[in-house]
Amino acid sequence: MKIEDIYHRYKNLVFNLALQYSHNIEDAEEITQDVFVKVFLKKDTFNNYADFKTWIYRVTINQSLDFLKSKHNRKRHLLDSLFGAGKAGTGLQYSNFNHPGTEYENQEALQTLMKKISRLPENQKTVIILLKIEDLSQKQVANIMNISESAVESLFQRAKANLKKML
Template sequence: MANNKNDFTAIFNQYKLLVYNVALNYSQNTEDAEEITQDVFVKVYQSMETFKSNSSIKTWIYRITINQSLDFIKQKNSKKRFFMFGKKSENEKEYQNFSNFEHPGILLENIEDAKVLFATINTLPENQKTAFILSKVDGLSNQEVAEIMEMSISAIESLIFRAKSSLKEKLSNKFLEYRKNKK
């Protein structure tokens, strides 16, 4: 792929919404999703010359976005642990030890349910989380998810099945706790 401004502009315009939505599904925070999106397109721009057409541009961009999102979350979580005991210095803001759930696709009356759901999704192992988000949240086919994750379709089906089973168990436990607290 030629590394020129026109190619990058076309790629950016075509995939900016996809990248932002995937980043938002991982981070559940609009500011973080914007930062991840910016980082993804910096990587895309820097890697355009070395892109091999073994997969589609869409699959390549999905992979970069997922990896960037997971790296961002890991980095953010390590900062949370580091600053958990307060400010490092008087000039630094104390790092909040909770997720700021902002997702424009969620109706206001459903935001509490969505917080619980996404918090539970975030407890899944990375591969299960990625397969579940791509399949059930982004609506991709198992074939597309397999290409993005570079796995077999049967492996993706297994990941999704295990993710759904785990979510069902975890959410039913949360519901039981909620019902006990209401009594």
């Protein structure tokens, strides 16, 4: 399969998933670009035992998490250099999140929920995004995350409990 075909087939999936992690269109575009660069560079090493779509999900999730960690570290370094270590908050800043194509009557509630989801541990956040936002089955999520279906269910239950505490 040519890279152009891969891009056209998966660009929306990659962008929307990256947007779920970044909550920022520009960051999601950057992540999407990075994902397709990685896919292009590594497509010959792709193991055919896994579904290609599953592999794209994994690459996107990993790239999104790496991007957010890197962005957080850059912000921390900048704030520390401007204000001195320990004097400034180092939490992630959120833009006004408006997912394209999604209309909610209560945008403020959605923003609050997405902020809370982003504070979950990475594996719980990933399960919530894949199960409830991407609407994948537990089996698909298990394949993407390379864990058992029962582990997916356990992570989902813990994520729900943690969200209830936060809300």
